[in-house]
Amino acid sequence: MNYVGRFAPSPSGLLHFGSLIAALGSYFQAKANQGRWLIRIEDLDPPREMPGASTHILQTLEQFGLEWDGEVVYQSQRHAHYQAQIDEWLKNGQAYYCQCTRKQIKANGGFYSGLCRQRALPPSQHHAIRLFMQNPVESFSDLHQGNVSIPKQLAHEDFIIKRRDGLFAYNLAVVIDDIAQGVTEVVRGADLIEPTGRQISLYHTLGQSPVRYLHLPLAMDDSGKKFSKQNHAQPIDPNKAKSTLMRAMTFLGFDLPKNFQSGTIEQMLQWGIHHWCIQQLPAENHIIV
Template structure:
């Protein structure tokens, strides 16, 4: 099977250092396997989106020499695919509507206990839609992290596939899109380890072979907060592309040559592809930079 990887940023903000690490890790892993590196914009949540961020992210990647294969996929253009799958599950009684609030779930201990499983509620604005958990995943093997155990209550929970506000859930969209794009391996940050079990379960429910997963260490600021748009991480500066690229590659465990800064960005990336290996990645999940 030919290797297919992807990078799937959310346009809730501009590309920051943590995003660059995820982009580079997925890029090097794909290209080191002579594979494809695809691009997907995960614009599922309009209220959280920053105007112009999608275009800006793509331009920033280009200025760092990161060229993707094929056309960019936008989740905002794929709603009919997500809805069609939800309708199929509803018609087969594999999914159901739920009126439980976050407050109620929190009062139950933080996990959904299935109150609406047999309520026969019809799809209505203000109700979420949950999938009956048919294939609970309590553990999986990560290519870098090793064996990951998922709490039993979380693994067996009927999770949301369409939110109360009418937007499609991340777990549903990401799996449907990875299948559509033929992705064989997902490389992303360690902050997304928790939903991996649900995504593997979705593959099984859909009768598909799950992809493999590689979760990269997270870059943290001096206050111990991860670089993220929610934490208002500063966008990376394209005017300092080569030093920033070097910093990100060092974070990923590369032992760079002394004269590396004098290389072109293209040569830096080609060197990275040639010298990439998973074993070089830091063993810690969180690293202050």
């Protein structure tokens, strides 16, 4: 089977150190398997986007020598595909409108009880749309984490595929796009382990074979917070590409030679591709850097 991997950043901010680790991990895994490495901009949530972030992210990847294969895909241009699938599920009864609020769900223990499943609510701009969970996934195998268990209540919950504000849910879009792009393996940060079960269940619901998953350790700051746009992580500096690349590769478990920085960015990446193996990844899921 031909390997297809991808890196799918959100333009809610600029690339930070944690983003670079995810980009490098997915890049090395794809190229070490003689595969393609795709880029998808997950611009599903306009209110959270930073103007110009998409362009800046792509420019930063180029400055770090990370060249992608094919055209960049933007989720904002794929709404019709998501809506078509939702319409099909609504028509055959696999999806339904829900008026339950977060406050109500929280009062019920934090899990949705399926209250609106039998109500046959009419279409409304004030209702979310949920998928009737018929293929629950209580565990899955991760290439680095091993067997991952998912809480039963979460695994069996009817989850939202379109929000009450009209925005498409991440879980739906990411699976539809990975199928459309022929992705065979998803390499990303360990902060995305939780929704993986729902995404695998979507593959089964769509009659497709799930991709393989590899969740990388998360980089944490001194205060124990992960590097993320939400936590206002500083963007990486392309003017320090070599030193930042070495720092990220060391994080990923590479034992770098002493003269490593004397090479070009391209030579450093080629060395990484040649020496990459999953077994080198740190066992810890959260690492302070």
